[in-house]
Amino acid sequence: MNAMYEKNIDLEATELRLGLPGTSKKEITSRSKKRPLDESTEGSSSNNDDRLECSAPPPSKAQIVGWPPIRSYRKNSLHQKKEEAEAKAGVYVKVSMDGAPYLRKMDLNIYEGYQQLLEALENMFKITIGKYSEREGYKGSEYAPTYEDKDGDWMLVGDVPWEMFIPSCKRLRIMKGSEARGLTCGL
Amino acid sequence: MSEDDEPGRPQPPDPGSKKTRNCAAVHPSPHPDRVLEIVLEHVLQFLTARRDRNAASLVCKSWYRTEALTRSHVFIGNCYSVSPSRVTARFPRVRSVAIKGRPRFADFNLMPLNWGAHFGPWVATMGKAYPWLERVYLKRMSLTDRDLCLLGDSFVGFKELELVCCDGFGTGGLAAIASKCSQLRVLDLSDTEVMNDGVDWISCFPEGETCLESLIFDYVECPINFEALESLVARSPALKKLRLNREVSLGQLYRLMVRAPQLTHLGTGAFGPSEAQGASDQEYDYASAFSACKSLVCLSGFREIVPEYLPAIYPVCANLVSLNLSHANINVEQLKPIICQCRKLQVLWVLDSVCDEGLKAVAAACPDLRELRVFPFDPQEDAEGPVSEVGLQAISEGCPKLESILYFCQRMTNAAVIAMSKNCPDLVVFRLCIMGRHQPDYVTREPMDEGFGAIVMNCKKLTRLATSGLMTDRAFAYIGKYGKLVRTLSVAFAGDSDTGLKYVLEGCHNLQKLEIRDSPFGDAALLSGLHHYYNMRFLWMSSCHLSRQGCREVARALPRLVVELLSYEGNEKMDDGAVDVLYMYRSLDGPRNDTSESVTIL
Secondary structure (H helix, E strand, O other), X not given: OOOOOOOXXXXXXXXXXXXXXXXXXXXXXXXXXXXXXXXXXXOOOOOOOOOOOOOOOOOOOOOOOOOOOOOHHHHHHHHHHHHHHHHHHOOEEEEEEOOOOOOEEEEHHHOOOHXXXXXXXXHHHOOOOOEEEOOOEEEOOOEEEEEEOOOOOEEEOOOOOHHHHHHHOOEEEEEEHHHHHHHHOOO | OOXXXXXXXXXXXXXXXXXXXOOOOOOOOOOHHHHHHHHHHHHHOOOOOHHHHHHHHOOOHHHHHHHHHHOOXXXXXOOOOOOHHHHHHHOOOOOEEEEEOOOHHHHHOOOOOOOOOEOHXXXXXXXXXXXXXXXXXXXXXXXXXXXXXXXHHHOOOOXXXXXXXXXXXXXXXXXXXXXXXXXXXXXXXXXXXXXXXXXXHHHHOOOXXXXXXXXXXXXXXXXXXXXXXXXXXXXXXXXXXXXXOOOOOHHHHHHHHHHOOOOOEEEEOOOOOOOOOHHXXXXXXXXXXXXXXXXXXXXXXXXXXXHHHHHHHHHHXXXXXXXXXXXXXXXXXXXXXXXXXXXXXXXXEEEHHHHHHHHHHHHHHOOOOOEEEEEOOOOOOOOOOOOOHHHHHHHHHHOXXXXXXXXXXXXXXXXXXXXXXXXOOOOOEEEEEEOOOOOOOOOOOOOOHHHHHHHHHHOOOOOXXXXXXXXXXXXXXXXHHHOOOOOEEEEEOOOOOHHHHHHHHHHOOOOOEEEEEOOOOEHHHHHOOOOOHHHOOEEEEEOOEOEHHHHXXXXXXXXXXXXXXXXXXXXXXXXXXXXXXXXXXXXXOOOOOOOOOOEEEO
16 A cells, blocks of 8 residues: 655655555545644554564654544644744754864754755854755865764765754764765765 | 434434414414314423434324424434435424534544535525524534625524534634624634634624623634724623633733623633733733632633733632633642632543642542543653553542543553442543553553443443553453443444454444444444444444445445445555445435545445
8 A cells, every 4th residue: 555654754665564454544634724734643654563564663753643532723732832842942963173173052943944054154164165966965165064863874964854954963063175075076 | 512412313204294384373263183283382392302302203293293393403413314405394493403514533634635514505405494593503514604604694683603623614704604693692613613814703793782692712723803802892791601712812811801700601812921912011910800700610721821820710719610721731739729729610621731640639629520631731652641540540539420531641550440430430421542552451461341341331321432542352342231321432443353343233222423443343343233323323434444345235235324435545546445434324315415536425
């Protein structure tokens, strides 16, 4: 069965399961309201009994549609409050730059996208980072902004959507020189 | 909160004799038979309960006719069970109508968009047949602005509009009602979605004194013109029930309360300062406003609560019969000073943020409690659970008069549920939601069979049951054997095999509404209920083990049943025979013709 997640994660297409027919969850679009849809209530996931789930870990907050049976206005307002609380809290990460004597800290929440973030980095360290392109990373300078994600891997800033980036970014590092060039040319 | 339903069986149609009578003119010397009918008419006026009326209508044709002429309130439990024209043809003198549409699981996004339950055909037909209609109550129906306009235009003396869990219209529709219905007493929009078209509907009420007794719009998520609202409240001397949405700040609430100290039911709106006003908001003496409301018995709202202001409600606590704090994220220390003053409390809705300790305080303070609902602040399966079997046990010990409970938790034990079954013999509604699917008894690791079994065994008045947690077929055996009065049953992620559902269908003779999701019940179980489906309002089964084949067999065996198969997005073209959702119900007028693509009627 083809299940579609709301976000761009297509784990289920590669997932091997021997679930019973009719137990795979489908996403049902809720009735349209003026209020924005609450994301975490509309995820879909497989049945609890999937002992044979494949190695890819499910999204951290996968939820069954309509479970627990709470009406959407209750979920929305509570989750909105939670999200607002989290948003106001600020997401501070350490920022290091190769060759700089000490680290800095910045609140990722105050930026609306990569553009603003990169400008802020450029201002903070008095450097030019260059333009991002999917094929070639950051062209035109000897700096490349990278970040450490939840798995401990060093990733190039800009590859994933901004909303995905914020929760997964643990720290920033601006690579310089040959290491940076290694990242930007033909990965 | 009128969930209680009496079984309303469809009556056999009486096509032949439909005498229209002019009731005003009485013949000087009536025929003896007519005398009996006139007497009967007068007597039947006193019958109000629809179960009684239904029974009376079955005595003979004369009683059937007379009952039909004297019925002034019609209740339609399923809008598709009968056509509007059939209703108006049988009952010509109706003043009040109640119609229910979608099944309850639609509230949880289990139903495809645009499934149906439109008010349009009803208002069109009734508009012509019932010019004296005064009251409309709708639950889970879809209405358009046009429908509301038509309502306002058709019914000159219209008095009460109650829309519960409805949708499809906007502030324009509300404006139509406000402006056209000059006799309006009740406008109740509980849990109803209203689209924000930017129309200032509050300003559309007529100038001068209004008849308004009840204005309820607590979940209407549109900003309102406060000055207009203040003026409206000031010129509505009969206003008793006012429930405000969360756009109304605490300061604004104060201004309204001082104009309406006669209120009996109040929904406080935000119960916090508005962001716009902030520090410049004048600090009113909120407690004095509450003191002035000597008749206040029902309090709700607290949508954006700032707990520091809670003490303002102390003056009314002693008289409160109903308190809804289910939007207030307060802890046990904030709850205690309030609850220990609420000696007369009968209905309490709270968030689980008050924890088991908070529930213990409730149990100690409210011996008269009849209804308790505990909602989860964090409604997820793997969240921290602040309430548990401890809270449930405490409530059962402190509140022996409990009749209705809805309890969300992350962990539960059979022992606590059994205790409640013994301590609270008056239970009519027992709804337990253990949020983790298939969760067993937290302590013994056994299924929750014994707990639910005890409930059906010991609570002899039980009519509504919702189950959760790990349940085997044994639990259903108990329900089938002892749940003789159960009318509404909700099952989710439970059971082992077809046998479970068979127990229920064979044993629960009064079952009216059965909603099942994600349980391993298949065609064999479905077919075991053929003897009963005509007595039910509906059966809902989603993500079970049904096949098209099985559903087709039911449709063939029971021609008066409408068997709908609903498919979830992306699955419409699937032809592998597996059924996403089965929704079936009896109907006098055959399958409907307003279905969307995701619906197949067998």
